[in-house]
Amino acid sequence: MRRPAARPALVAGAVALALGATAPTIASAASGWAPTGSMAAGRSAAAAVRLADGRILVASGFSGTGEVPSAELYDPARGTWSPAGTLGAGRHYAAAALLPDGRVLLTGGFTAAGATATTELYDPATNAWTPGPPMHRPRSGQVAVALGDGRILVAGGSDFLQPAEATSEIYDPATGTWSAPVPMGAGRENARAALLPDGRVLVAGGADQGGGSTTFAASAETYDPRLGVWAPTAAMTDARSQAGSAVLRDGRVVVVGGVNRSGLVGRAEAYAPASGTWQVMGPALLTGNTTAATTLADDRVLVQTDATATTPLLDPTTGAVTGEYALDVPRVQPTLTPLADGRILVAGGTVANGVRSPTAQLFTPRTRRTATGGDAGAVRAGAAAERDVVVRNDGPERLWTTGVAVEGADAGDFTVVREDCTDGPVTAGDDCVVRVRFAPTATGPRTARLALDDNAETSAAPALTGTGEQAPPAEEEQPQPTPQDPAPRPAAPVPAPVPPALTPPAATSAAPTLRIRGIRATDGGTRIRLRVETSAARVAAVATHTEPGRADVRAPQGLLPGPGRIAVARAGARPLTAGTHELVLARTAVGRRARFALRTVRLRVVVTATGADGQVTRRVGAVRARVRLPR
Structure with missing residues (x-):
């Protein structure tokens, strides 16, 4: 008994191209999609989570012949993958969530034996999986949302061809236990969920394949963790399952694409938590049977679908598609994960001829x-x-x-x-x-x-x-007499002796040479190392940065030499011999009463070389470092 990973039973009609016949515009240079490192195993319908350190965990999935038992970690800094342990049971259509302590909870999914209630916990510190407590219900295609207090809400899902699960339960990482199931308004498989600004959770749409037929839901409901109950809210205009969803800066939730009994759903809708209503957004989008979406820093929504390699950008203000980019190939049920630096990772998925791909692509948004x-x-x-x-x-x-x-x-x-x-x-x-x-x-x-x-x-x-x-003309030489017309040469006068006291002073020596050969930040920005090449006898260096409005009057004297200017590192003058030297600038002391936060800044490094005669040469360099700054 196995559920096909592409879910062809939910495809209700031909793929509709709702953007017209215009060819997609492919982004050039560094913006848009570009290849990055490949996974060791091809997989689709896997679970993905961004860890606290920014790496991406991709767990299990379907290989085309069975569940993939492995997990892998993507390092955005290197663009490479590494093994992340082996699960106790391979599964696809599972749901994962990040716990407050940095571990990952993987719930349910479809295994070789069918839908499961089992869970597993991944610990990045040990790079290993351990069994977690089982849920009260077997669930596949469920949603998992981290609540504001760190608990994990799991809702809906189904056991293959059984009625969709109409309950939710909560995992408490403090006790390692699941709460008793709480009834929902409707059973939902492959619904979409989002955490709202007020702490509630919205769940919308989904499908129910029980009873030998498939029904699609337009209804939506919200869960209030303070009351522990579900409440109905306004229904969407279009029933849909397998849609994509994204949360905007103002708290609205955009749902786009998906499939229903009439075919592929082309338009997007936005849910406003304050009014509890939905609003259709602009024209129809290019969509497919399965859709994923995420929000960029400028609030536009990137949409990925299995129907095409094109990934439209939806402007939530106008509802228009403001630009188009394209993946290397269309992908069915890859993972779509935003990185901490604003880029987006797509990994795996089913490509041509049903092959589960191990490749990945990285999306870099355009800026100005x-x-x-x-x-x-x-x-x-x-x-x-x-x-x-x-x-x-x-x-x-x-x-x-x-x-x-x-x-x-x-x-x-x-x-x-x-x-x-x-x-x-x-x-x-x-x-x-x-x-x-x-x-x-x-x-x-x-x-x-x-x-x-x-x-x-x-x-x-x-x-x-x-x-x-033009350079100034060279001093003209006096014409010399020709041999045919010799001119008398006057006798050279004998100079009078110059008393020692009147001997002219020696010419002033040149300023010392100074070159900065390289600057790098180490130890989390607490030390800066630079190599200098100089002819000077003494050298000094200071690294500073300017952060307007970041000055903290409670910090000790000397930490903030000026409003917003923070001395990050300093090295005093010291004797040197001519040649190349390494200077280490250590971070200045931090006041105990000041509040600090990590931030990446550009440090301005000024190096001053002083010659034996007092002549001074200065050079300025720069380096980026992640340092702790007063809030």
Whole structure:
């Protein structure tokens, strides 16, 4: 007895293309979908959860011939997968949720023996699975929602071809036990659920395959954990099962796609918790038999469906499809998981010829950027000047940059000396710096542009400008007499002896040389290591960052040298020999009464070299680090 993973029985008609005949627009450069590492095993209908450390756990699923017993972990920083233990029982159509202590609870699903009430617990600390307490009812295709107090609500589901389960139960991680089942208004399999801002849980739609026929629900209900009861709320306009759902910033819940007895459901609806009503959103979307959805940082909803590789973006303000991207191939029941950095991971799913794919794709949303500081001014031919081009992320998403180059008519006059844009993503409202050297090879205006390989490809390339000035003429030599017309050479006067006291002083020595060879943050941002090459006798360094409005007047004197400016690390002047040296900047003390939070910032590192004669040279660098800042 096995339930087919693609659920063809719920496909009620041909796939409807509701966006017209326009070809999909595929995002270029770094935005859109791109390949990432592949899993060891192909799987569909698996369960996926984002762990507390940002990694993605994908558990079990269906291989096409049986349940996959393994689980795997995706590391977004490396783009690779690693084993995550073996389950006690392979299962698909299970539901998973993250517990407050970082473990993952995997519930129910369909096993080789049918729907199950068993659960398993995954512990990232040991990378192993252990049996959990069984639920009161076997459930497959149920929903699992983490409540505000850390408990896990599991609702609905079914046992194959039996009436859909019309109860819910709650797992309490503090006691490791399940509550007694609570009746729901209707039995639902493959419904959609979401946690509302007031702590209630919305469950909408679903199907019931009991009694030899399939019925689809438009009804919805909410669970109040304070009262422990379900209450009916307004029904959707369209009955649907296997839909996608996403929660908007204002608390509304968008449900899109799915299938019902009339065929594929093309339009989306939004539930408003305050009024308890649904509203149809804009035109119909391209949809399929199974649909998944998630929200981007700008509140648009990314929709993935099995009917096509195209993944539309739904604008909840206008209800319009504002852009389209495409996966490598259409996928049936992959996992769709948002990452902590705003990107989205799709893994596995059924592809052509019924193959369960091990491949994965990563979606990077598009953002916007601006740049300042690209004008180097006037520089004499043969000389050079350096300027910092500040690239600011003006969009809602993180700015991902994979390459920086110079191109344009006079590209040879501009050189990227160093940059920190490729060190990691730049959060919205933050910036990165590209230092450019301008060395004109000719006089007059010189122009080029920075070519940034990033996910802001619709933003203009930062302009690089400068003016080459003619070098001053060399001092003319006096004409020498020709051999045919010799001129009398006057006798050279004998200089009078100069008293020792009047001997002119020696020329002033040059400023010491100083180069920053590299900067990196270590130990969670508490230490900064940099290598400097200098001819100086002494060197000092300080790393700071500016966070307006982050100053804490309760912090001890010296921690905040100015409003919003926090000294993160400091190294005092010390004797050096000429050559290359490593400096370690240690974090300054933190006040006990100040409140702190982790945040990724760009640190400005200023290195000062002082020669034996007092001449000073300064260099400025930058590095991104995750540090603890006053709230």
